[in-house]
Amino acid sequence: MVAILLGVLSGCDKVFHEPTIDTSTDERMKKTAQDVRNSLPEDERLKFDNALKIVAFSQIDMNDIFHKDAASTGNYENRMKDVLHGKNAKQVFAEAENIKLERDERQRKQAMAEIAELEKKRTAAEKAKDELKKFLVVRSRFTHEEQKYGLKQPIIELTVKNGTSAAVSRAYFEGTIASPGRSVPWHVDKFNYSISGGLEPGEEQSWSLAPDKFSDWGLIEAPADAVFTVTVQRIDGADGHSLYSTTDFTERDANRLTELKSRYGI
Known part of the structure; x- marks a missing residue:
């Protein structure tokens, strides 16, 4: 499924006004994602490809990684389709940006917790050195x-x-x-x-x-x-x-x- 999205290439399809992604079938998703891509200026198409990757991979959780069965794959594909369905290029960009911001915030919170833990260990070591x-x-x-x-x-x-x-x-x-x-x-x-x-x-x-x-x-x-x-x-x-x-x-x-x-x- 990811390959369908990542394999979107430049084409000569007819461009519609504010085309959106239709994920009702794999074929429709591939075609409409291509239409959305073609509607963009050349210098924004790589940005669109990257945004699609961010949105697609954000729907993978640990269960998808450790349980590579049909059910896990289907769950991932359904979540990805739900997120992308009906979105135009601007909305895909916005979704990718929100995902990056949320990821950065999670990383920042994790870093703050780790810093606090390391500071506590350092303080304890300094006290221990004196004792x-x-x-x-x-x-x-x-x-x-x-x-x-x-x-x-x-x-x-x-x-x-x-x-x-x-x-x-x-x-x-x-x-x-x-x-x-x-x-x-x-x-x-x-x-x-x-x-x-x-x-x-x-x-x-x-x-x-x-x-x-x-x-x-x-x-x-x-x-x-x-x-x-x-x-x-x-x-x-x-x-x-x-x-x-x-x-x-x-x-x-x-x-x-x-x-x-x-x-x-x-």
Whole structure:
């Protein structure tokens, strides 16, 4: 059915005054759509073709896409015919313009909702960053221990202090091994630790963690001047749920928020 409309070509049919589209049959629809097109100046015919596409495709819903049976096709064709029947060129243009305006408004509303959601995530991440500063990494060291057999064992040594007002059951970190004066670190990786018995407010603990020697931690060959720094990215409460996290608002989220606000002049 769409092909019938999109296949309308220039012809030499007789032009009637303000011809309209008659969708009573497929043949009548094809002919009368051609008559309406031929009644227009040459420079408006492409605009008419595009308007027909907009009107036709606007009648397709998700059921038409996912249920490609005769009933769905018939429903779509009937809706399209109802919209186009009795319309002249100006009315087809107006219908297409209304459809575009309604579509743009739906997109704007969706964008506003997404912007609000991203702003909320960003605000939460900023608050979390401030709160996570209270969960202190007092000391951080990275070493390799010689083993009797096989590869050296990488060791992460941490001393942390819980300066928050809540007990912490698990902490998530990002560790960076870098040398002073070098812009590119030797290694950056994330790790986490489940704290046996938790860490109550005001408590301090020291841990010696042993990452898999066959992981990237075991392959690090940093020079003697390299420094191991650790930042806290998330902490979970006693119930195992996240208390504060800076990872919920990602770089992709930030870029998306900037793009949407720029698009809509916010």
